Amino acid sequence: MTLSLSLDTPSPADQVWTVAQLSTAINRLVTGEFPPIWVRGEVIQCKAWSSGHWYFTLRDRKSQVKCCMFRLNASRAGKPPADGTEVFVLAKPGIYEEKGEFQLVVSRMLPTSAVGQKQQELERVKALLQQDGLFDPARKRRVPSYASTVALVTSPDGAALSDVVTVTRKRWPCARILFVAALVQGEGAVQELVRALRLVNRIPELDLCIVGRGGGARGDLAAFNSEAVCRALAEVRVPTISAVGHEIDISLTDLVADLRAPTPSAAAEMAVPDRRDALRLVDDLSVRLASGLTGRTRLAGARLARSSDRLRSMVQAMLTVHRSRADRLGAQLDALSPMRVLGRGYAVARDEQGRVLKRRADFDRTERFRLRLADGEIRARVE
Amino acid sequence: MMPMAEADPGSSAPSLADELARLEEIVRKLEAEDVELDAALALFEEGVARLRAARERLAAAELKVQSVIEEAGGEIRLTDLDG
Secondary structure: OOOOOOOOOOOOOOOOOOHHHHHHHHHHHHHHHOOOEEEEEEEEEEEEOOOOOEEEEEEOOOOEEEEEEOHHHHHHOOOOOOOOEEEEEEEEEEEEOOOOEEEEEEEEEEEHHHHHHHHHHHHHHHHHHHHOOOOOHHHOOOOOOOOOEEEEEEOOOOOHHHHHHHHHHHHOOOOEEEEEEOOOOOOOHHHHHHHHHHHHOOOOOOOEEEEEOOOOOOOOOHHHHOHHHHHHHHOOOOOEEEEOOOOOOOOHHHHHOOEEEOOHHHHHHHHOOOHHHHHHHHHHHHHHHHHHHHHHHHHHHHHHHHHHHHHHHHHHHHHHHHHHHHHHHHHHHHHHOHHHHHHOOOOEEEOOOOOEOOOOHHHOOOOEEEEEEOOEEEEEEOO | OEEOOOOOOOOOOOOHHHHHHHHHHHHHHHHOOOOOHHHHHHHHHHHHHHHHHHHHHHHOOOOEEEEEEEOOOOOEEEEEOOO
């Protein structure tokens, strides 16, 4: 008996998957497709193991899915929920490869009843702040163009501080960052944030204030939704940027601050300019300054040239007038010249001292005299 | 640790923003044609001094990171942080 092989299906030897390869490939597909998502369901069979991990099933009327929550996240969630508790879980879908089972890896769990209360509280505070005008667009101040001192209110442990420092160092190293430490989540966070924001108001020569938390852990945002923190933020006397590092939710501080940034790094980019831009502006101004002066002196030169043209023609006009007058006067002088008279055959008699001898009596006083003729002088004697 | 200097807004040097705003004003005046030559030269000199000051300020290289601490007595102190 021969094994019949269909011609249109490949032989098993061509491409065979191991079960593990298949599980891995499907897991990769699923995890690649889904970012962490919120899923609503009812918890059953929650087992807290001595390792600290929780394993439970989440179900609704039609379906169910196995879930696991690792020790660190489970410890943050408090006590394991009783069967039938309605919850929201933040989870990443995937395949538990060893068993080939579809599962959710849960990072956060919130009872829907608690969320309901939180939501109500949020709405209450929001309405109050709105009523007091804290979200009013007219309140929004402009962030200064060239901040030199920036206060940063955040946790000493989170990434926000180093993120803001890194971005500012790169963009605007001539600045100064004043770090005001405060808890940003958990018990005491509200009081610490309020105290820190009030401290900010006592810092002299401050240009700007950033308040926020790192974008890494999607922790509890309650402090940034608290009425006290929002009011303290509204009272900060310099422009404010809220950077709560949570791209999905908007916190109330985001609405109160003058600007909202998605992350602390983005807040730093809004807070300070890029030094290269400022240097370009300075270069541009220096070019304009130089050409402004050149233009101005060229203008003055042109004016000077115009003035001197006018002056020259004025002098020439004056010279012309004077020359013709001089010519006229010269002609008159010429007509009156005694040489002309002498030219007609007359002579002038003068004594030794040069006095003109006009009358006969003038000759009685002198023996010798001189006769001035048109072409020269001769000596003469009275007889 | 160092105590924070009390702010005296009257004595502080003009901010970079003030410096650049004044420069912009000087350049605009020079570019307008109705300024006398004497005044233009004075503006130019002032502009050069302010450009130099702005460049020096931009060249100040090291970002300063300080921690603000309120002491028990309510006094504010600044401590340098290794950013």
